[in-house]
Amino acid sequence: MKFEKDKSAGYLANHVARLFKRGLEARITPMGLSTGTFPVLLELWQRDGRTQKQLVGALGIEQATMANTLNRMERDGLVIRRKDDTDGRVQRVWLTERARGLQTPAVAAAAAENARALSGLTIPERAQFLDLMRKVIAGWQPPPDSRGG
Amino acid sequence: MKFEKDKSAGYLANHVARLFKRGLEARITPMGLSTGTFPVLLELWQRDGRTQKQLVGALGIEQATMANTLNRMERDGLVIRRKDDTDGRVQRVWLTERARGLQTPAVAAAAAENARALSGLTIPERAQFLDLMRKVIAGWQPPPDSRGG
DNA sequence: ATCACTTGCATAGCAGGCTATGCAATGTTA
DNA sequence: TAACATTGCATAGCCTGCTATGCAAGTGAT
Numbered sequence: 001m002k003f004e005k006d007k008s009a010g011y012l013a014n015h016v017a018r019l020f021k022r023g024l025e026a027r028i029t030p031m032g033l034s035t036g037t038f039p040v041l042l043e044l045w046q047r048d049g050r051t052q053k054q055l056v057g058a059l060g061i062e063q064a065t066m067a068n069t070l071n072r073m074e075r076d077g078l079v080i081r082r083k084d085d086t087d088g089r090v091q092r093v094w095l096t097e098r099a100r101g102l103q104t105p106a107v108a109a110a111a112a113e114n115a116r117a118l119s120g121l122t123i124p125e126r127a128q129f130l131d132l133m134r135k136v137i138a139g140w141q142p143p144p145d146s147r148g149g
Numbered sequence: 150m151k152f153e154k155d156k157s158a159g160y161l162a163n164h165v166a167r168l169f170k171r172g173l174e175a176r177i178t179p180m181g182l183s184t185g186t187f188p189v190l191l192e193l194w195q196r197d198g199r200t201q202k203q204l205v206g207a208l209g210i211e212q213a214t215m216a217n218t219l220n221r222m223e224r225d226g227l228v229i230r231r232k233d234d235t236d237g238r239v240q241r242v243w244l245t246e247r248a249r250g251l252q253t254p255a256v257a258a259a260a261a262e263n264a265r266a267l268s269g270l271t272i273p274e275r276a277q278f279l280d281l282m283r284k285v286i287a288g289w290q291p292p293p294d295s296r297g298g
Numbered sequence: 299a300t301c302a303c304t305t306g307c308a309t310a311g312c313a314g315g316c317t318a319t320g321c322a323a324t325g326t327t328a
Numbered sequence: 329t330a331a332c333a334t335t336g337c338a339t340a341g342c343c344t345g346c347t348a349t350g351c352a353a354g355t356g357a358t
């Protein structure tokens with residue numbers, strides 16, 4: 001069977017994602033940030049004190065990934081975790097002052113990287129690209145044989 | 150500054166890539182394959198005996214990533230590495246019989262996963278999605294400040 | 299109140315990506 | 329030919345994602 005990687009959506013998606021990651025990394029590592037922390041920070045900049053479960057739900061990553069990411073963020077002085085007052089299982093996540101101070105430059109860096117990456121597309125193409133990605137994400141349904149429960 | 154992750158190309162690209170990866174994984178782990186090996190196999194199924202440098206050039210990943218991937222592939226009995234006859238630095242990569250036998254089912258799995266993932270898009274949208282991703286990749290240029298110097 | 303179930307998080311261990319670095323083989327040049 | 333530079337690959341160490349598993353805290357049923 002013929003199968004050219006440059007006609008494979010999965011291959012191309014992986015390639016595009018890697019390029020974005022590298023590009024953003026170059027801009028934010030000087031601030032002491034990394035790409036994995038970014039979505040978490042975006043949520044917390046809107047409102048912190050959320051639970052890990054809420055963050056997992058908002059970001060579509062696995063619970064264990066979130067726990068690991070928060071470990072690194074705590075190590076790096078971006079967040080602190082504190083038990084919920086009424087439910088001892090729940091950890092709420094709070095931003096440090098340092099993390100608050102990074103919002104403006106970090107968001108500017110991400111916006112700049114997005115703009116640069118899409119600069120080869122026309123304006124309508126950019127909108128369409130985002131639309132199509134959202135559509136693919138929204139239309140996702142677990143593969144038929146994924147965990148055949 | 151306002152910055153919504155669902156309007157960020159980088160965030161969406163990462164999300165889409167993760168979904169594709171998970172989907173493909175579910176289909177090929179039963180064969181003893183994993184997603185990182187896939188692009189390498191595609192190249193080698195076309196013609197094996199290539200050098201690591203050639204593979205790196207064909208796939209747009211870093212040399213160290215390729216070396217690690219080939220380590221796993223060799224461990225799993227998919228390839229063997231043999232020194233080039235005339236240049237002692239060069240390692241040529243050869244498929245095992247097992248890897249050859251996997252071509253048909255693996256390619257079918259990838260094609261099926263691509264089809265399923267794009268099933269929420271119209272036919273023209275699918276073509277456009279691929280076009281836009283190729284365009285983003287092709288138009289990539291190193292960020293202005295990437296390694297400045 | 300106790301036993302079982304559920305829930306929320308942490309940890310272990312792996313894949314796959316990266317940068318930085320080391321090193322042997324080859325090339326080049328004086 | 330000896331010294332230096334380059335090339336091709338391997339390794340170390342990290343981040344970010346995943347699954348599998350463990351465990352403490354809460355919930356429910358009896």
